[in-house]
Amino acid sequence: MDLKVFISHQASTCAECGKELGRHAWIFLLENKGAVCLSCADLDHLVFLPPGDAALTRRAHKHSTLTAVVLEWSRARKRYERQGLLVEEQALAKAEQECLVDSEARERRREREAQRRVELDQQYVERFASRVREMFPGCPPDRETEIAEHACLKYSGRVGRSAAAKELDEDAVRLAVVAHIRHRETNYDTLLSEGLDRHQARAEVTAGIDHIIEKWQMK
Template structure:
């Protein structure tokens, strides 16, 4: 029996995680799970700013083929059923997206095929396939600087849509009649989008986070008016539901933080219980973005829990913060206090 290679382990792990998380798995899930195709570059490809998926990959086409061969061997060892999914671009023409430079039909079909458990009920399977084949949202960008429309030549500083030839103003892409609905009211946004025959997501690039962030929607004015009437009619009921949801989340958070503190105590029996509780409260706060709220943290993965403990030690038990305030670069500051962290970890593990 041949030993399992490192790449085989990584591919199988990415496939298992995707299947467990969403009840289906595709080649794209595996390649993004490997980190070979960053999420931001997938967005570029989906918005037709790249000729094919291979063009945005961090590895060669041969390396991608190796991973997909391993993936299909893994599929053959599982009780999975295939379903072919349409991949359409987030452009007005909804053109089919290409995966490979050659466009060879067999390889393209292999990329489009998603795999689902054989025991999945047929209605569930059909819903999954329909949802995966749904065309992506049209995307409109809030310009950070003025731009010249490729269609009409007019200089503008408002909203634009990127197409093959370059930036286009909304009038040139037939979206000029839509109105902007800012993000913030989930019910209003959901209802306006449902009522609007045409809509587009508005994003703006964040220089600090290095990514596009959603700002709101473009929808028909009549759809906004209809959504506002619907929201006014059931405002009290939605307020009561929000309060019930808030209470339920608070109970779930408290339970999770208690489990996390208990897990810290098992991994680090020398850690004072009060400190373990403080760490779990800090890292397990909903919406904090800290390691305790990551998928691994919520699963109480030992590595994730250890990272949370190390982060606490770094700030509370070393001179790390003082070094940063003194202008020491972050990596150098971490190197200086590494021995201090190791000493505390050794004591807590005892």
């Protein structure tokens, strides 16, 4: 539960140490005592986090054992309004690091997606996706595009780049769909991560793949 710290609009005195707090002081209200300064409330080690970055605030709040909401009275709106949050310094540092990592990750993803768009022959992908949908009308919505983009990526050496696939050969398209199902719809990758030989892992998931292929071929 968040504690509450108020920005005072009136001069006051700390009920514990007797310090003159003055106007606009940050105070904590103790039951039966009144206003105390943040030092006497044992909140002066917290750092102030202003509003504006929801992700940073959420993470800092999660990592901070002790938090306090900072409130100030609005004469215009006749109510207390939130001004920010007091959190532990190490919690804020951890939250800032996480947000920085996320920001860098988002930038790397944007770069990868831009490069991917360059490497995709969009018309060919659309034709390949249409062929997937034609052969497997029961596959989940938009999955044909995902299969086509993965299979047709330039320079990848994947099945979609083969001469047969470029002619939209039925066997080549089927191989692309099977590869997609193997990785997305079965525990094939888990089996590999557990050290199972690739051929053994494929044998383990063959029946499951055949079952899904049969379902996807139905309208």
